[in-house]
Amino acid sequence: MNLQILVRGSVITGATGLLMAANVVQAASGVLSVTPSSLTVATGATVTVDFREDSASTPVNAVQLNLTYPADKLDVVSVDGSGSAFGIKAQETRGNGSIVVARGSLKAVSGSQEVTRVTLRGKSSGNAAVMLASGSALVSSDNNANVLSTAVGSTVVSMSVTTAGSGASKAAEDSTTQPVVKAAPAQIAPKATLTPGDVPSSSVAPTPHQGRDLPMTGAVAAGGGIGLGSIGFAGVMWYRRRKLK
Numbered sequence: 001m002n003l004q005i006l007v008r009g010s011v012i013t014g015a016t017g018l019l020m021a022a023n024v025v026q027a028a029s030g031v032l033s034v035t036p037s038s039l040t041v042a043t044g045a046t047v048t049v050d051f052r053e054d055s056a057s058t059p060v061n062a063v064q065l066n067l068t069y070p071a072d073k074l075d076v077v078s079v080d081g082s083g084s085a086f087g088i089k090a091q092e093t094r095g096n097g098s099i100v101v102a103r104g105s106l107k108a109v110s111g112s113q114e115v116t117r118v119t120l121r122g123k124s125s126g127n128a129a130v131m132l133a134s135g136s137a138l139v140s141s142d143n144n145a146n147v148l149s150t151a152v153g154s155t156v157v158s159m160s161v162t163t164a165g166s167g168a169s170k171a172a173e174d175s176t177t178q179p180v181v182k183a184a185p186a187q188i189a190p191k192a193t194l195t196p197g198d199v200p201s202s203s204v205a206p207t208p209h210q211g212r213d214l215p216m217t218g219a220v221a222a223g224g225g226i227g228l229g230s231i232g233f234a235g236v237m238w239y240r241r242r243k244l245k
Contacts, residue, residue, distance in 0.1 A: 028149035030055040030138040059108035061141040066133035071097040073128035077119040085113035108141035122161040130157035
């Protein structure tokens with residue numbers, strides 16, 4: 001079925017995707033912009049670019065984008081017009097190095113407006129250019145003139161496709177923090193435990209005092225060394241009484 005949409009004199013044919021405008025001479029005031037227009041993508045990775053038109057103060061109601069791309073370097077994952085200011089989809093095709101988008105609007109728009117969003121996937125390494133092909137147009141709602149000033153054959157997206165794991169991807173891998181090896185905690189030797197048998201007994205004999213020995217505490221009698229704490233209180237008092245006699 002050959003679907004035709006008439007938008008204030010501009011005819012969009014769904015069968016061919018061609019937007020046919022009247023052959024009216026008018027100064028071109030509309031431009032096509034793409035964000036991002038220059039980028040790097042790894043093979044297997046995807047990126048979405050936003051296609052917009054800007055007709056300044058000129059009201060427009062139809063747009064057609066014919067794009068080419070290197071099919072050996074890129075794959076087209078999707079074409080999304082859900083956010084387009086041109087709500088009527090006449091044609092939307094992709095594949096084999098070509099993208100065709102034809103859309104219209106019942107209400108004229110002006111200024112910067114979204115046309116479509118295209119998601120691309122890196123296929124093989126190398127440089128890839130998405131270019132504007134012949135037949136692209138931005139149609140004035142006043143007189144059906146094509147006001148698109150962006151030149152046919154111009155590169156609208158410049159891409160560098162890198163091998164996964166190299167370039168930016170490799171840099172990201174190199175910046176990964178290396179694992180930290182923690183030192184084992186120092187081993188603390190257990191404290192030695194002394195038993196009574198490990199302590200040698202004192203060989204010091206009690207000191208005689210005027211032919212008599214001092215009364216000793218039980219510690220000395222058991223063979224322990226004599227010291228200040230080894231003389232009992234009773235022995236000290238006996239010694240003092242002995243001196244007074």
